[in-house]
Amino acid sequence: MRVVIAEDNVLLSAGVELLLASKGIEVAAVATDGPGFVAAVLRHRPDVTIVDVRLPPAFRDEGVRAAIQARRSRPGLPVLVLSQYVERVYARELLADGGGAVGYLLKDRVARVSEFVTALRSVAAGGTVMDPDVVEQLMSGRDRLVDALTAREREVLALMAQGHGNATIARRLVITENAVHKHVGNVFAKLGLPPDEGGHRRVLAVLAYLDSER
Structure with missing residues (x-):
C-alpha cells in the first residue's frame, strides 16, 4: 500500500x-x-x-x-x-x-x-x-432525525460511523449479526435511505445526521 x-x-x-x-x-x-x-x-x-x-x-x-x-x-x-x-x-x-x-x-x-x-x-x-469523539459530539445533539431512532439504533449508527461492519458491531454490542442487520435496516428506513442506494447507504446514513447538525 x-x-x-x-x-x-x-x-x-x-x-x-x-x-x-x-x-x-x-x-x-x-x-x-x-x-x-x-x-x-x-x-x-x-x-x-x-x-x-x-x-x-x-x-x-x-x-x-x-x-x-x-x-x-x-x-x-x-x-x-x-x-x-x-x-x-x-x-x-x-x-x-x-x-x-x-x-x-x-x-x-x-x-x-x-x-x-x-x-x-x-x-x-x-x-x-x-473518530469516536467526533461521533459522540454529533450524536449528542437533539434533532428529529436522531430522536426517531431507538437507543440501540443510535448505538448501531455510531459504530457504523466509526467504520465498523455488521460482524464487528455484533461483537461490540453482544448481539447477533441478524439483529444488527435488522437495526441497520431500521436506521436506513428512518433516515429515508431507500434500498436502491446500495452499498453507499452506510455513508449516507452518516451524512444524514451530519446534515441534521448544521
Missing part, C-alpha cells in the same frame, strides 16, 4: 512515515501544502492519503480543500483526514459526494498505532471511518 501525506509539521510527518514503514506501508511523498499535495497525488497515484485539515498559508481548511480538489481529479481517492480538534463541517464536506473512502481522526489517535493503521486500511478499502 502506498501513501501520500499532507502535513507541514516535520516531526509529525516523520513520525507517521516511520510508523507506516514499520507496518510495511510505503510513503510515496510528503507535501507541506495543498498544491504540493494535489501534485503528489497526481504524480504518485497513491492507494490512500493522509491529510492535515490545516495547512499553510492560512492554517484554516487548506488540507480539506486540497483533498476535495484531489478527489475531483481522482474520483474515489481514499482520504484520511487528521485534525487537532473536532470540526464537524470538514467531516461533512468530505462525505458529501457519498462515495466513501473517507476517514476523519483526531491527531492523538495516531499514537494508538493499531487503531490508526486499521482506520487507514479501512479507508484505503473504500470504508468510512469517523
